[in-house]
Amino acid sequence: MQEEIYKTKSASIAQCEHTDSFLLMYDQEEIAFKLCDLYVFRKSIMGFDIMELLESSAPDVEIVHLPHCDRFLVLSLREILEFRELLNGTFDTLALNSAVQRILRKNVFNF
Amino acid sequence: MKDILRRHHVLKDEIVDVLNRQIKMEAHSSAAYLAMAAWCDVRGYDNSADFFFQQSDEERKHQMKLFHYLCDMECDAVSPTVGESQHDFGSLREVFEKALEHEIAVSDAIHEIVGECRKYNDIATEEFMRWFVQEQIEEEYVARRALELFDVLGEDKIALGMFEERILEIKYDEG
Numbered sequence: 001m002q003e004e005i006y007k008t009k010s011a012s013i014a015q016c017e018h019t020d021s022f023l024l025m026y027d028q029e030e031i032a033f034k035l036c037d038l039y040v041f042r043k044s045i046m047g048f049d050i051m052e053l054l055e056s057s058a059p060d061v062e063i064v065h066l067p068h069c070d071r072f073l074v075l076s077l078r079e080i081l082e083f084r085e086l087l088n089g090t091f092d093t094l095a096l097n098s099a100v101q102r103i104l105r106k107n108v109f110n111f
Numbered sequence: 112m113k114d115i116l117r118r119h120h121v122l123k124d125e126i127v128d129v130l131n132r133q134i135k136m137e138a139h140s141s142a143a144y145l146a147m148a149a150w151c152d153v154r155g156y157d158n159s160a161d162f163f164f165q166q167s168d169e170e171r172k173h174q175m176k177l178f179h180y181l182c183d184m185e186c187d188a189v190s191p192t193v194g195e196s197q198h199d200f201g202s203l204r205e206v207f208e209k210a211l212e213h214e215i216a217v218s219d220a221i222h223e224i225v226g227e228c229r230k231y232n233d234i235a236t237e238e239f240m241r242w243f244v245q246e247q248i249e250e251e252y253v254a255r256r257a258l259e260l261f262d263v264l265g266e267d268k269i270a271l272g273m274f275e276e277r278i279l280e281i282k283y284d285e286g
Contacts, residue, residue: 003112015112015113015115017112017113020113020115020118020119022115034119035115035116035119035120035185036119036120036185036187039120039187040187094115094116095116097112097114097116098114098116098117101112101114101117102117
């Protein structure tokens, strides 16, 4: 069973309850991430210096390696910003879900 | 919705960051003590060298304890890069002065982690850090006691010989 967590204009992330993993849907492809891999991906995306990219005269694409599946994403500045929004939205939603579940867990032992 | 975040990433990002910073600090301490051991060793202060070799091993153990904790919590443990250590010292006393400064800095960092745990209500990590708090009390005591030996004995050749005889006997006794 998949639950969509966050969606932007051209990408979305869903969580797969069966495999405890996350599915990135982007550019008509699906890439699976374990939580630790999603953290690595977020670190890569957040690591770009946007101001530096804006001021650079080099072509405005960056290559992101996804070591867990040995794939590469070639992202424009606009796509990097979109991925930032996607990942921030995803992790904020996950944190919100954790907070809700923590409240619900209190009712597990409903003596 | 299943709480995958809680199942697989037990600690908050802020706690992971401070623990990784501490791993780096312990690795740097281990390297710094190794440099101190080398300085003592080549100048014939064999027991002081042994003292710092042991200290270096201790710091490495602290580093690994933190490292394993992060791994056990399914968090990102970062193997640190270690910068240059100080290799030149003016005297044996200066080496021990630096050691005490080092221990005080480590204690401060440990206390800050406990503060962060309290800020984020991370009871488990705070409990885990309790061992480090106690350990730093001992480490600081030993470093301070070593410096006090210089105050008592002086720094001439005979005094340094007596210091060498006593340095490995300094132990923290809680009682």
